[in-house]
Amino acid sequence: MQIGIVGLGLMGGSLGFDFRALGYPVIGVSRHPETWQRALERGAIDQGSTVLEVLSSSNVVFLCPPLSQIVPLAHQIIPHLQPEAILTDIGSVKGAIVPDLEAIWPHYVGGHPMAGTAETGIEAAQKHLFQDRPYVLTPTQQTHPTDVETLATLIKGLKSRLYMATPEAHDRAVAWISHLPVMVSSALILACAQEGDRDIYHLAQQLASSGFRDTSRVGGGNPELGQMMAQFNQAALLGCLQTYRHCLDDLIAQVEGGAWDDLGDRLSIAQSERHHFL
Amino acid sequence: MQIGIVGLGLMGGSLGFDFRALGYPVIGVSRHPETWQRALERGAIDQGSTVLEVLSSSNVVFLCPPLSQIVPLAHQIIPHLQPEAILTDIGSVKGAIVPDLEAIWPHYVGGHPMAGTAETGIEAAQKHLFQDRPYVLTPTQQTHPTDVETLATLIKGLKSRLYMATPEAHDRAVAWISHLPVMVSSALILACAQEGDRDIYHLAQQLASSGFRDTSRVGGGNPELGQMMAQFNQAALLGCLQTYRHCLDDLIAQVEGGAWDDLGDRLSIAQSERHHFL
Numbered sequence: 001m002q003i004g005i006v007g008l009g010l011m012g013g014s015l016g017f018d019f020r021a022l023g024y025p026v027i028g029v030s031r032h033p034e035t036w037q038r039a040l041e042r043g044a045i046d047q048g049s050t051v052l053e054v055l056s057s058s059n060v061v062f063l064c065p066p067l068s069q070i071v072p073l074a075h076q077i078i079p080h081l082q083p084e085a086i087l088t089d090i091g092s093v094k095g096a097i098v099p100d101l102e103a104i105w106p107h108y109v110g111g112h113p114m115a116g117t118a119e120t121g122i123e124a125a126q127k128h129l130f131q132d133r134p135y136v137l138t139p140t141q142q143t144h145p146t147d148v149e150t151l152a153t154l155i156k157g158l159k160s161r162l163y164m165a166t167p168e169a170h171d172r173a174v175a176w177i178s179h180l181p182v183m184v185s186s187a188l189i190l191a192c193a194q195e196g197d198r199d200i201y202h203l204a205q206q207l208a209s210s211g212f213r214d215t216s217r218v219g220g221g222n223p224e225l226g227q228m229m230a231q232f233n234q235a236a237l238l239g240c241l242q243t244y245r246h247c248l249d250d251l252i253a254q255v256e257g258g259a260w261d262d263l264g265d266r267l268s269i270a271q272s273e274r275h276h277f278l
Numbered sequence: 279m280q281i282g283i284v285g286l287g288l289m290g291g292s293l294g295f296d297f298r299a300l301g302y303p304v305i306g307v308s309r310h311p312e313t314w315q316r317a318l319e320r321g322a323i324d325q326g327s328t329v330l331e332v333l334s335s336s337n338v339v340f341l342c343p344p345l346s347q348i349v350p351l352a353h354q355i356i357p358h359l360q361p362e363a364i365l366t367d368i369g370s371v372k373g374a375i376v377p378d379l380e381a382i383w384p385h386y387v388g389g390h391p392m393a394g395t396a397e398t399g400i401e402a403a404q405k406h407l408f409q410d411r412p413y414v415l416t417p418t419q420q421t422h423p424t425d426v427e428t429l430a431t432l433i434k435g436l437k438s439r440l441y442m443a444t445p446e447a448h449d450r451a452v453a454w455i456s457h458l459p460v461m462v463s464s465a466l467i468l469a470c471a472q473e474g475d476r477d478i479y480h481l482a483q484q485l486a487s488s489g490f491r492d493t494s495r496v497g498g499g500n501p502e503l504g505q506m507m508a509q510f511n512q513a514a515l516l517g518c519l520q521t522y523r524h525c526l527d528d529l530i531a532q533v534e535g536g537a538w539d540d541l542g543d544r545l546s547i548a549q550s551e552r553h554h555f556l
Contacts, residue, residue: 114485134485165481173482176470181493183529186548188462190529191522192454193551203443204451207392207412208555214492215459220552223545231538241530244469248526251461251468252519260509267501270464273471274498277486 002027003154004058006073008039008048010117011090012064013125015158016044021127022157027054038122052080060150063089067228071100078105086147092174093232094138094167102140107147110138110167112174113160128159135160138167168236175236177277179229180244183237185219186226188212280305281432282336284351286317286326288395289368290342291403293436294322299405300435305332316400330358338428341367345506349378356383364425370452371510372416372445380420387425388416388445390452391438406437413438416445446514453514455555457507458522461515463497464504466490 003019005012008030016026016039028045029052030036036048047054055061055077065073070089081087087108091097098110115133117124135155139148148164155162165173192212195201230237254263281297283290286308294304294317306323307330308314314326325332333339333355343351348367359365365386369375376388393411395402413433417426426442433440443451470490473479508515532541 114487134487136481136485161484163481163484165477169475169478169481172473172475172478173485176473176478176482177486177490180469181466181489182545183526183533184462184466185493186545187522187526187529188459189548189552189555190525190544191458191518192555193547194521194525195450195454197447197450199443200447200450200454203414203441203447204454205555206439206441207414207451208455209392209412211459211496212455213556214495215463215497216552216555217492218489219493219545220549223542223549226545227538227542230533230541231536234533234536238530238533240469241526241533243472244465245523245526245530247468247472248461248465248519248523251465252516252523255461255508255512255516255519258509258512260505263508264501264505266468267460267464267497267504269471270467271498271501274467274494277467277470277483277494278491 001059002057004029004055004061005045005064006052006055006061006077007064007069008035008044008122008125009064010120010122010124010129011113011115012062013039013042013044013122014115014127014129015062015064015113017125017127018130018158019154020044020046027058029054035122039125042122042125044122044125052077055080055085056082058082058085060086060088060154063087067091067093067232070097074101074104081105086150088151091232092178092229093171095171095236096232098138098140098167102142106142107144109143109147109151111151111155112136112138112170113155113158130158130160133160134163136163136165136170138165138170140167171233171236172239175233175240179233179237180240182218182221182226182229183241184244185216187219189216189219279337280335282307282333282339283323283342284330284333284339284355285342285347286313286322286400286403287342288398288400288402288407289391289393290340291317291320291322291400292393292405292407293340293342293391295403295405296408296436297432298322298324305336307332313400317403320400320403322400322403330355333358333363334360336360336363338364338366338432341365345369345371345510348375352379352382359383364428366429369510370456370507371449373449373514374510376416376418376445380418384420385422385425387421387429389429390414390416390448391436408436408438411438412441414441414443414448416443416448418444449511449514450517453511453518457511457515458518460496460499460504460507461519462522463494465497467494467497
C-alpha cells in the first residue's frame with residue numbers, strides 16, 4: 001500500500017517518518033521543491049514532487065495543508081486519484097470540511113490527529129509524534145466501513161489513541177478543550193493590558209509568574225491559528241463561549257455579593273471536575 | 279539579630295532555612311509541637327516552641343500563618359514583642375491586612391514573598407525557595423524607613439527580587455496576574471462541565487491535552503485558597519473581572535459577527551502583549 005502526503009510540514013512530515021518506519025512507501029508533495037527535497041533528505045518520504053500527478057499511484061492520501069487550504073486542495077487532487085484511493089485530511093475542524101469533501105470523493109474519511117509542537121515546518125517533523133496522542137476519525141453515514149478500517153489500521157500503527165465521532169461531536173469537543181481555552185486565555189492577556197495605572201501595569205509584569213504563564217499560554221499563541229479555528233468552528237465555539245460567559249458571570253456575582261461559601265463550592269467543583277479531563 | 283517565625287509551613291520553614299544559612303538565629307513557633315519539632319529536626323529553626331512568649335528576644339518577626347489568621351495572630355503576638363521589634367507578614371493580599379497591623383504596631387511592614395510549590399507544610403519547606411522570586415514590601419507613610427531597610431537587607435540575603443509598592447498597588451497587580459487567572463481558569467472548567475451531551479462530554483475529556491491542562495491548572499487548584507484570595511482582595515479582583523468580561527465580550531462579538539480580521543488583530547495584540555509579562 002502506497003501512501004501519499006500533500007503538505008510536508010510538522011504533521012505531514014511526521015506522518016511520513018512513521019509510515020516509512022512501518023514499511024509503507026511514502027510519496028510527498030509540496031508546492032515548494034526545497035520542502036520535499038528536505039523531507040527526502042531527512043528520511044520523511046521515499047519520493048517527492050511539486051506536482052499532484054505523482055499521487056496517481058497512492059492508495060491512501062493524507063491532506064496536510066493549513067486548514068483553509070484543505071477543501072481547495074482536495075478539488076485539485078481528485079482528478080489524479082485512483083478510483084478506489086482513500087482520501088483523508090488532518091484538519092482540526094471537521095464540520096466545515098467533511099460535507100464538502102465527501103460530496104466530491106466517495107472514499108473520503110475525515111480525520112484529526114491531535115499532536116503538535118510549538119514549532120512548525122518540515123524541520124520540526126519528528127518520529128513518534130502521534131504516539132499516545134488522540135487521533136479522531138469522523139466517518140458519516142456515507143463513509144465506506146472498509147475505508148475506515150484501512151485508516152484505523154494505519155493509525156494504530158502510529159500508536160495513536162483512536163476515537164470515532166461525528167464531525168459535529170468532534171467540533172464541539174475540540175471547541176471545549178482547545179478553541180475555548182484560546183479565547184479565555186487571550187481575553188486574560190487583553191484584560192491585563194487594560195490596566196491604566198502604569199506603575200501597577202509594570203508591577204504586574206514584574207510579578208507575573210507560573211500561574212499567569214500557564215493560563216495565558218494558549219492565548220498568546222499563533223493568532224492566525226486562533227482566528228482560523230474560530231472561523232471554521234464558529235457555531236460550536238460560540239456555544240461554548242456563551243456557556244463560559246454564564247459561568248464567569250456566576251463567579252463575578254459571587255465575588256460581588258461576598259457569597260464566599262458559594263464561591264468556595266464552585267471552586268471545589270472546578271477542582272474535582274478537572275480530574276475528569278486530565 | 280534574632281529572627282522569629284510564626285507558622286512553620288512551606289513559607290515559614292523555607293524562610294527559616296535561608297535565614298539560618300545567612301547566620302541569623304531563628305526561633306520558630308507553631309501551635310502544633312510536632313511541627314516545630316520537625317522544623318528543628320530538618321534544620322529550619324534553631325529553637326522551637328508552641329508559646330508566643332519565646333518571641334520576646336526576636337528583633338524581626340515573620341508572620342507566616344494562612345491569610346485569614348494574620349491579623350488575629352498579630353494581636354496575640356504584640357504583647358510579647360520588644361518595643362523596637364520589626365513585625366512583618368507574608369500574606370498574599372495587603373490592603374486587608376496593612377491598615378490593621380500598622381494601627382497596632384509601629385514597627386510593622388507588610389510583605390509578600392511570591393514563591394511556592396504545589397506542596398504545603400513543613401515537609402515541603404526548602405532552601406532557596408525565594409531565590410530569583412519577587413518579594414514585595416508595602417511600606418506606607420507611617421512606616422519607619424529604617425525598618426524597611428532592615429527587611430530589605432534580609433530579603434536581599436534570600437536573593438529575592440525586591441519590589442516596593444503601596445498595599446493598593448500590590449493588591450491590584452496580584453489581582454491581575456494571580457487572582458484573575460484563578461477565576462478565568464475555574465470558569466473554563468465549570469463551562470466544560472456544562473456540556474449536556476454525554477458523548478461529547480466524554481470525548482472532550484479524552485481529547486483534553488496540554489492547552490486545556492495549562493489553561494485550567496490554577497482554576498483547578500486549592501479552592502480554599504481561591505476563596506480566600508477573592509474574599510481578601512474583593513475590590514481589586516472585582517475590577518479586574520469586570521475588565522476581563524468586557525474583553526471577553528469583545529471577542530464573543532467578533533466570533534458572532536464573523537469579524538475575522540478584527541479577531542486576528544486582537545489575538546495578535548494578545549500575543550505581543552504577553553511578552554511584556556513573561
